[in-house]
Amino acid sequence: MAPHARVRAPELIGKGGWLNTGGTALTLADLRGRIVILDFWTFCCVNCLHVLDELRELEEKHRDTVVIIGVHSPKFVHEAEHQAVVDAVERYEVHHPVLDDPELATWKQYAVRAWPTLVVIDPEGYVVAQHAGEGHAHALEQLVGELEAEHAAKGTLRRGWGYLPCRSGYGGGPYVAPEPVATDLRFPGKAVLLPGGTFLVSDSTRHQLVELAADGESVVRRVGSGERGFGPDGFSEPQGLALLPDGTVAVADTVNHAVRAYDPATGAVTTLAGTGRQWMQGRPTSGPALDVDLSSPWDVAWFADRLWIAMAGVHQLWTYDPATGTVEVAAGTTNEGLVDGPASEAWFAQPSGLAATEDRLWVADPETSALRYVERDGEGFAVRTAVGTGLFDFGHRDGEAGQALFQHPLGVTALPDGSVAVSDTYNHALRRYDPATGEVTTLATDLREPSDAVLVGDDIVVVESARHRLTRLRLPEEAVRVESVAHRTQRAATDVAPGRLRLDVVFQAPTGQKLDTRYGPSTRLLVSSTPPELLAEGSGTGTDLGRDLVLADGVTEGVLHVSAMAASCDDDPENEYPACHMHQQDWGVPVRVVPGGTGRLPLVLAGLDA
Numbered sequence: 284m285a286p287h288a289r290v291r292a293p294e295l296i297g298k299g300g301w302l303n304t305g306g307t308a309l310t311l312a313d314l315r316g317r318i319v320i321l322d323f324w325t326f327c328c329v330n331c332l333h334v335l336d337e338l339r340e341l342e343e344k345h346r347d348t349v350v351i352i353g354v355h356s357p358k359f360v361h362e363a364e365h366q367a368v369v370d371a372v373e374r375y376e377v378h379h380p381v382l383d384d385p386e387l388a389t390w391k392q393y394a395v396r397a398w399p400t401l402v403v404i405d406p407e408g409y410v411v412a413q414h415a416g417e418g419h420a421h422a423l424e425q426l427v428g429e430l431e432a433e434h435a436a437k438g439t440l441r442r443g444w445g446y447l448p449c450r451s452g453y454g455g456g457p458y459v460a461p462e463p464v465a466t467d468l469r470f471p472g473k474a475v476l477l478p479g480g481t482f483l484v485s486d487s488t489r490h491q492l493v494e495l496a497a498d499g500e501s502v503v504r505r506v507g508s509g510e511r512g513f514g515p516d517g518f519s520e521p522q523g524l525a526l527l528p529d530g531t532v533a534v535a536d537t538v539n540h541a542v543r544a545y546d547p548a549t550g551a552v553t554t555l556a557g558t559g560r561q562w563m564q565g566r567p568t569s570g571p572a573l574d575v576d577l578s579s580p581w582d583v584a585w586f587a588d589r590l591w592i593a594m595a596g597v598h599q600l601w602t603y604d605p606a607t608g609t610v611e612v613a614a615g616t617t618n619e620g621l622v623d624g625p626a627s628e629a630w631f632a633q634p635s636g637l638a639a640t641e642d643r644l645w646v647a648d649p650e651t652s653a654l655r656y657v658e659r660d661g662e663g664f665a666v667r668t669a670v671g672t673g674l675f676d677f678g679h680r681d682g683e684a685g686q687a688l689f690q691h692p693l694g695v696t697a698l699p700d701g702s703v704a705v706s707d708t709y710n711h712a713l714r715r716y717d718p719a720t721g722e723v724t725t726l727a728t729d730l731r732e733p734s735d736a737v738l739v740g741d742d743i744v745v746v747e748s749a750r751h752r753l754t755r756l757r758l759p760e761e762a763v764r765v766e767s768v769a770h771r772t773q774r775a776a777t778d779v780a781p782g783r784l785r786l787d788v789v790f791q792a793p794t795g796q797k798l799d800t801r802y803g804p805s806t807r808l809l810v811s812s813t814p815p816e817l818l819a820e821g822s823g824t825g826t827d828l829g830r831d832l833v834l835a836d837g838v839t840e841g842v843l844h845v846s847a848m849a850a851s852c853d854d855d856p857e858n859e860y861p862a863c864h865m866h867q868q869d870w871g872v873p874v875r876v877v878p879g880g881t882g883r884l885p886l887v888l889a890g891l892d893a
Contacts, residue, residue, distance in 0.1 A: 292404045293392035295352065299365045299383025302372050305459030309380060311408055316441030318349045318430050319404040323395045325358050326371035327649065327691055329579050329595045329633050330417050331399040335375055336538060337420040342379060347442045348431055350457060353381035356390040358398065359677060359691050360770050361709035370749050373461065374470040374488050380457050387774065396886055397870050406434045413887045416868030418563065422793035422889060429794060466751040467502055468493060472522040473582060473735040474746050474753065475532060477547055482753065483532060485521040492521065492545060499744055499753040506545060513539050513559045515552050523582030525590065533590055535580040542580055542592060542603060556603050556610050564848055564865050569611035572603055584637035586644040593634040600634060614657060614666055618809065619869045620844055621651040621673050629666035632674060636694040638703060645703050649691040652677035654705055654716055669716055670723055673813050674842060674871045678769035679710045687723035688769055689714065694735035704743060706733040713745060725763045727756055776873040778880035781834060785883040788828040790866065791890030792851040799852040799863055809846040817841035834876055845870040847888050
């Protein structure tokens with residue numbers, strides 16, 4: 284195994300303390316002799332959720348030599364609340380210790396620049412690898428095997444957890460499961476009103492659908508085994524629901540990367556679209572629905588004679604046509620951000636809520652804290668923004684839409700007067716946007732992580748996800764008065780020098796692999812900025828992972844948007860069809876242009892920056 288840079292791993296510190304350890308504070312000294320994988324994540328980030336799923340198999344297979352530590356590093360203000368992190372750890376079934384780091388102390392110590400980032404620490408306490416983004420499970424598996432062999436030979440690898448205090452946790456290791464709580468729903472995601480007046484709710488953490496009586500409380504039936512699965516009685520963290528013209532309900536089966544159909548009349552569950560595998564770059568984006576991979580579908584809605592799918596995992600909208608049984612991309616490029624225009628050129632940021640009216644499809648776009656919509660534009664469709672400005676501006680501010688602020692909204696509901704209600708999730712509020720006046724108001728506060736709402740006569744029934752219930756409200760005639768507040772992410776801006784800035788995306792192919800150049804360049808780099816005027820030179824697409832950027836005079840701050848991809852394949856000349864892997868990450872890097880700032884911006888995709 285090639286020697287690694289000998290960088291001592293900084294200690295793990297976080298003001299929020301430790302979760303999933305039974306109250307024990309862990310140190311790196313406690314974990315000496317083990318391979319430690321730090322997972323820097325935040326619960327708003329769908330890519331972070333993908334990585335949680337990728338790590339499950341590695342966590343099980345190497346549980347006597349490897350410990351995974353989640354370092355929760357918030358983007359949004361709400362994510363810095365300790366109880367919100369506690370909820371997220373349960374919601375997403377995180378079965379390893381988690382350090383709550385609300386002030387990004389450990390994030391800064393490890394010079395992390397992106398969610399998610401994985402850092403590998405060897406049994407002697409040295410950092411040996413860093414990976415940004417998702418899709419690195421194969422590389423981690425290879426590296427863990429090498430480290431196990433190397434440190435077993437050196438005598439520095441410890442197996443088992445006999446040297447820790449006796450625990451009841453997973454595998455006897457540092458993980459201690461929290462006590463389960465009995466509720467009828469557990470972190471419900473979305474709801475739909477069935478023709479008979481009952482509610483169908485996606486009970487996301489319990490991997491079920493639950494039908495509730497008209498009172499919104501009494502359980503009529505449960506659909507699904509309650510365990511993760513992809514069979515006729517299985518879901519995995521289902522979210523969005525939509526009534527289809529044939530009377531069935533489309534279900535966004537999020538972690539199964541599929542769209543299912545539930546028939547309330549017969550109780551049957553079938554699959555409409557998706558293979559159960561997550562879509563990756565280079566795979567088909569249209570074709571027979573059961574043959575095309577999807578990526579974390581979060582909501583569904585019937586609009587323009589199609590089922591529209593909020594494909595949160597790739598920042599796009601797709602459609603399913605039941606007449607032909609096909610799917611295709613309808614809007615978005617897979618780049619994350621806020622860009623309007625023709626549907627094929629628009630950028631979204633984890634679209635997670637949909638609501639259809641006769642002429643518009645409304646979209647809750649949470650990572651930009653935005654309300655967007657799709658409308659017809661000649662023979663095609665266009666994407667517009669009603670409220671929201673970008674990835675790092677959020678808050679709770681009412682008034683004219685151009686200056687109004689949301690905080691990570693997950694749901695949108697069409698109202699009878701042409702306005703829409705927005706489930707403003709991280710503000711714990713229900714908001715309203717009126718296209719006729721261009722005004723944003725607040726309808727209700729003191730809701731706990733509302734993620735959807737359903738109109739029922741003169742009432743609106745809100746899915747209070749973090750209170751595990753549906754809450755019925757009378758639609759108010761007047762808005763609630765709320766003190767305005769604006770936020771920016773705690774993540775510090777990078778000080779860069781005026782003029783030329785060298786951008787280097789660091790990528791080292793995993794051991795035993797090489798860049799795949801059989802069919803042309805195996806890397807791609809896309810660079811843009813907000814505002815666009817920040818870059819005088821260097822925006823656009825190229826194949827080199829390094830580029831010289833020129834910052835424009837007179838623009839003192841902004842965000843650099845960097846998207847990088849690299850394809851690596853097994854380095855085996857005897858194998859005509861080697862296994863290949865795609866590595867990809869999008870960065871949004873806040874920068875401040877100041878004299879004396881850095882002239883080089885390194886972003887680690889995989890490996891270590893020399």
